[in-house]
Amino acid sequence: MRMIACLSPISGGTLQVLGLDPMRDGPQIRSRIGLVPQDDTLDLELTVRDNLYLYGRYFGLPKKQLRERVDELLEFARLTERADERVDPLSGGMRRRLTIARALVSSPSLVILDEPTTGLDPQARHLLWDRLYRLKREGVTLVITTHYMDEAEQLCDRLVVMDAGRIAAAGSPRELIEQWSTREVVELRFEAEGHQVHGDRLADLAERVEVLPDRLLLYTDEGDATLDAVRSRGASPIAALVRRSTLEDVFLHLTGRSLVD
Amino acid sequence: MSPALRAYQYNLLAYKRTWRGSLTTTFLYPVLYLAAIGVGLGHLIDHGSNKAVGGVPYLWFLAPGLLAGTAMQIGANESTFPVMAGIKWLKTYFAMLATPLEVTDVLYGHLLWILTRVALASGVFLAVMTAFHTVPSAWAVAAFPAAVLTGAAFSAPVMAFSATRETDQSFVVLYRFGIVPLFLFSGTFFPVTQLPGWLQVIARCTPLYQGVSLCRGLVLGRPGGWDALGHAVYLLVMFAGGVLAARVSYRRRLVQ
Structure with missing residues (x-):
């Protein structure tokens, strides 16, 4: 996961992301992917809107265009009403939605999500799934890790079961069930x-x-x-x-x- | 906009939300220090002995020392807890690294911000000094970059150090055994010639002594040629070494 996001050096084998070499083109690759890390890494002192805005600035997006994008994303994450509040008092589900919205600020073609719904209540999970499903329909590639099999079944076209760092099986959810159960x-x-x-x-x-x-x-x-x-x-x-x-x-x-x- | 400036912008915006908290340290402390120690204690000192400290009123002697000492404190302060916040508490560094920004952008952006804070505090301090009539020479203008350089010389190495720490415990130690003794014994409050011989040698070698001497010389209109150059080079080398060390320790800490 970290290697795909060009955050960690490649430990072995070969890796290409979006046709580019992570060792050489890290910044270029990262400008085209959105990362939803396991920890939210939001700035709790800043407002919801500022968190989105600053993140967009890290990508070098022009201010005017970015302001419009932030409004769209607030709507997408259903956070418009909380836009000018600090992040600190927000619930886990809201923070997670904000983190996902943040990852979308640069309109990435690939979004990497590390356990996106861990620790959320069912309502929050379903809302998130809905948003992720929508992204998928818009043609965004999602790479998701999860411990929840129902989540994998809902969201994934292709699935890889990992055991102790090795691939134990791969295929669509249906194929896997047919093959292994x-x-x-x-x-x-x-x-x-x-x-x-x-x-x-x-x-x-x-x-x-x-x-x-x-x-x-x-x-x-x-x-x-x-x-x-x-x-x-x-x-x-x-x-x-x-x-x-x-x-x-x-x-x-x-x-x-x-x-x- | 260069990538490091984008990282810098984060601190700028964050500061816009929290600047009120820093008002006391930036504005009130210089006034309190100069009033209590400079004017209050200075009055006793100037009247108690027939020779004024360094040939000038005590307040004049003290003010530029405090200027350098404050620059050091802000430089060190901003390079400890905020760095830990970037790595562990708020993880803002990691948020930046998930974008096109690179480790050096994160480092330089934050460093530039710390220097901005030092510059702000030094500027305010010089203004307060002027209000207290402790700036007899136009050379004092050059004391501004000298104070910023003093803060810079401390900030970069302290950043390098902070990025290697797991908890904020070490910062207390750094303060107790580093920053506070330096503040007290580097010629800030009294000439180092008051110290016993061997301590004098040590005091003259400390980094804050360079900053204090540089600032004092400039403010009092006695810049002092080669000596001043030596002080400036010392601080510049310390800053550059700190930057190199921080590049290494940031990379080690942030690329896992």
Whole structure:
């Protein structure tokens, strides 16, 4: 991420950004990309408007044109009403929107977003997704890192699953699910400690069975049929749920369930 | 507009929002110092001994010393906490670096701003000195660049130092064992000839001593030829060395 934004020297391999060489053309590349870092790096003492305006000046945008652009961006980020307030008292979602608006000040053709919605409430996330979706439709390329699989599913055309710095899988969300998971998942809960025993007994009913401490996951293409088969074997789970496979299943399958700190 | 000036513009705009806070240090301190120590204490000194300090009234002796001392303090002050803010607290440096600006633009923009602050404070100080009738010579005009040079000589190395720090703890140490002793013992309040022999040698080697001597000579109309040139070269070299060191430490800190 930092290497693409020409902030860090290239540690290995080759890298071209917008057809240019990051080592040589750093300023030129950065003038055409917008960066939304994980930390907002906003100036809390300054107003919302000043933050946008100054950032535009760093790009050398002419003052008059920049003022118009700032008004557009305030509208885009739904911050027009707060434009002349300081950033300090703004909520996390507002700050995030401001940071994204700021990254757009130079009308970049590539926007890099590092975990854009981490720590936001659902309303704020959906508003952000809406704005990002709009950008995508306008032809802006978005490069996003995220830990939220629903976010990846919503926003991404192409997806790369990284595990410990290596690419574990790549493709569209649909392709990844097709390749690495089944169409549906049956989640079963049994009394007490029986999950391992039940898992062994039901193993042949699904393509793959995963035994977790609190539940049993059966990966299958026909969830309802599999659940019927489970019941006809006399197993009586206290709770059963059939759902579609998600990217989260793919991600956990590829990177494992152990905590990565 | 050059990239460094774009970075400079940030400080200018930020200062427009916060300038009231700096009014006391810039305007009030010179008046208070000159009134309390210069006029109050000076009165006792001038009457207590039959030879005035340095052959002039104490207030005349003190004022240019304070001018240089203030330039040093502003230069050092603005190069500590604001640099830490740029790196850690507000991360304004990183915001700049995500744009076409480069590390040297960020450094030069901020440095230029610090020199602006030193120039503002020095200008005000000289105006206050004039109001106190402590400027007997037209040479005093040249004391303005001399004071700015003194502030510059401190700011660049302190910036280089600040960019290597993880917390602001070190700034307290820098003040306690650097800036404050320099302020007190570099000929600001009394001639260094009052110090014991070996301390005198040390005092004459300190950077603030150069600034104080330079400013005092100019304000009192005794610029002093080669000596003055020596002081100026000392400060210039310190500034240039500081800039080189800051280029290295900024790059190390900001390019990760």
